[in-house]
Amino acid sequence: MNSIKIENYTAVFGESFTLNNINWTLEPNQHWVITGANGSGKSALSAILAGAGDRISGSISGLPKHIEIVSFEAQAELIERELKKDDADIMDVISEGTPVREILEEGKAIYPEFDSALLDQLVAMFKLEPMLDRSFRKLSTGETRKIMLIRALANNPDLIILDEPFDGLDAASMQLLQDLLKSKIDAMAMVLVLNRFDEIPDFITHIAYTDQGKLQHSVDINNKQAYDDLYQLLHLKTTELSVPATDLSDRPPALNPNDPLVRLTNIKVAYGDATIIDGLDWTIEPGQHWQLSGPNGSGKTCLLNLITGDHPQCYTNNIFVFGMQRGNGETIWQIKQYIGYVSTALQWEYRVSISLRNVILSGFHDSIGVYTKSTDKQKAVADQWLALLGMKDRANEPYNQLSFGDQRLLLIARAMVKHPTLLILDEPCLGLDDINRQLVLALIEKICTSGDTTVLYVNHHAEDQISGISQFKQLEKLDAQSS
Template sequence: MASGLRGLSSVQFSAIKARLYDGRFLSVPQWNIQPGECWAITGTNGSGKTVLSMLTADQVVLSHGEAMNLPARVAFVSLEAQARQIELERKEDESDITDEPDKGTLIRDYLAPLAKVQHLIDFLQVGHLLDSGFRALSTGESRKVLLIRALQDQPDLLVLDEPLEGLDQLSRERVLQLLTEQQAAGQAMLWVANRLDEIPSWITHLAFMHDAELLCQGHKDDVLARPEVQGLMHFNRPLGDFPAAPNADTLPADQPLVRMVNTRIRYDERVLFSDLNWEIKPGCHWAIQGPNGCGKTSLLQLITGDNPQCYSNELYLFGMRRGRGESIWDIKKHIGIVSSALQWEYRASTNVLTTVISGLYDSIGLYRSSGDDDKQLALRWLELIGLRHKANQSLQHLSYGEQRLVLIARALIKQPPLLILDEPCQGLDDPSRHLVLAFIARLAEQQKITLLYVTHHADEIPAAIQQRLFFRMQDGASRIEISRQ
């Protein structure tokens, strides 16, 4: 028997109306969570799933309706919680006027007292991170740390908003095993899901959201069988033609886009990887795979210029040797990128249309006037991803998944020679994920743009991506294997 809200009274919501940032109203006619039930919330991107989960913590200002018997202590594990912690770390760093490098909050301090959670640290294999700062962690590493912190607080209700997102396969298995054990032991949980295939078997009930409305609810199988739910979660859109880039880059076809010679990444005494010799030739796409924290992001940052060790290595980008007088803009103009780091960095007060246009100028925000041609091009990309109707809304008021779609359009608008896709499907619902994968497959087949595709889901790699770069962890360091099919 699923434990659900064991020990808590029935949580009840009635005739709920709440105004959202984008002007819509959250509508929840009736929703009751009974002891013994295990609930998940799912629905389309931007539908209000996260807001619905926040009702349980009394974090939504109601304009109408009533919420009764709310749990006293609610903890959240989510992509948004990660972003808030990273933002807090950066603000503290900006307030530090010393020249000493600051790691920020160490994980051993963040999780103190360690004795209380040592079994969780061991089970999720994060002990080697205790002397690292939170903002230095990979997406998957920080997710596991947030989960440990949330369980440490022994909340009445644990809200898990896409808890498996960004985790490698082994970490997903361990996190799911841990949550299954916690659920069986009586920990009340509310699961928020974009991917239907990741909803645990012990979930008994489902609430389905669409366009800020609780569309339907009930037993999981009954809800998933409803025609309106199947229609909304099924991808059946034709993929439109990509707009032409305004000023497509032309680089020599016989010259590698990237060449690394005996490349090494080292942090303090830890060598992340070394002796990497790697070439990326035009039209030869690469999938990059490996466990959380193995060095995938650091490798990409060498290419984008966001890791200062690009100057201490023999590295050639687009025919230029790094550190020989080229500017960062000489490099970035040839690159498009989608990543969690960019999404967290994109704090500029800007609307959706301006965000997409900024991809033409490689800036965070837009600091120059844009012409009608730029605006029309950006609108065409927003049409392709299904968000043209939100062109004038603030980027920060979109859901995490919608923001990810906007940043994909931003990366594609100039159709750069090299496109870096670091977990591009993170936070996307099933239809949006299939749309993005269709984009990637088309780009790979056309070979006009060279792709570096980082993913933890091997089944999502298009057949046209033939080269693989694998990170294998061995004695705390990464061993890199290159495979060409």
């Protein structure tokens, strides 16, 4: 690859974000990480290499012919493309969606350099053979990310741009990917967008730091002093934490304090001949905070859906939640009124165009969007959360124009706003930079010690443990666990 030169470049993204006067040179044999706070422009900086944004001024020269980009935005676009197939269906025929195999091989007809042998190698490496004929839309978040990464690598680009490539991957898959990328550094240039300093691969040569739409620092990773200064910049002090109170009138009916919140007995979940969970017992007592861990495909999301009532097999299992035995006439809303929930799947579903304040207010109504008039007290609580998240002056901005990380922070506030009896956080730090990640972890710790909310925290990163959590549940894939 030749040198890529970006000179005095200004570009607009949507109606609310601008990259300003970017000057950046990527030399041959350099591999970059772009980092910065949520909304700082790091994803936009990487995306202009792939032609994104509307150029206002400046120039980019030396771009290679074939560039691949993998990002949360690209993932959302692909999922959206699959969802639109349902909209196009006629005669009430529901599309099964595109098989994984076809998604992976789309580049074969486009790129002469498409590497079929590498594709087969990557599929085997990540043990994805069983899902090649499955619908892409039915994959988990981690599985979807793996498919997109494999496809991009098999297309054999000159430059590959990976925006948060390790988020949603378990530790084993993350190490596999790091080793794989390292083996390709002589074949393709790499630009990675990362929030977490501890995920920077050892083959990275340079770091770019963005802030407020500007490229503020370009650091050679071997310059220890500059590297340490940049690390400190990413760990600026957070606001003093104080969890906003909520109006007691927004709380659901009190539960019997002698009952467990959740009791799962001899749980089994199977799809045809494939058994995901078998013989699982689990009890969650009030005030007993849990961390749930396990590799992709071990059934974590399935288990959460059994608790929330979003899984059809909850009625065929022995499940007791919030004083109710499932299958005895209770409604799903009787259950959900006690739950706050944050997940990547919720973020994909939360596609309404409403203000930041209304996203938080929707937590009072357990809805996607606001369709009920909010009280003055509820609005005041929502504004307190916005102030805590550093978004007080952005209350009326549209949610769908936020960065991925800022959207996640807002959904966490939405889940916490009623101080729910059970707060389920499914990978809450996914897509967050170090500063906001520390903020989120501290907030969860405050909730753990507040005395009125039980936390169920799902994650892959062992270092993200919270001092208030003392109970741990580890799931393994069924073929590796003893029932």
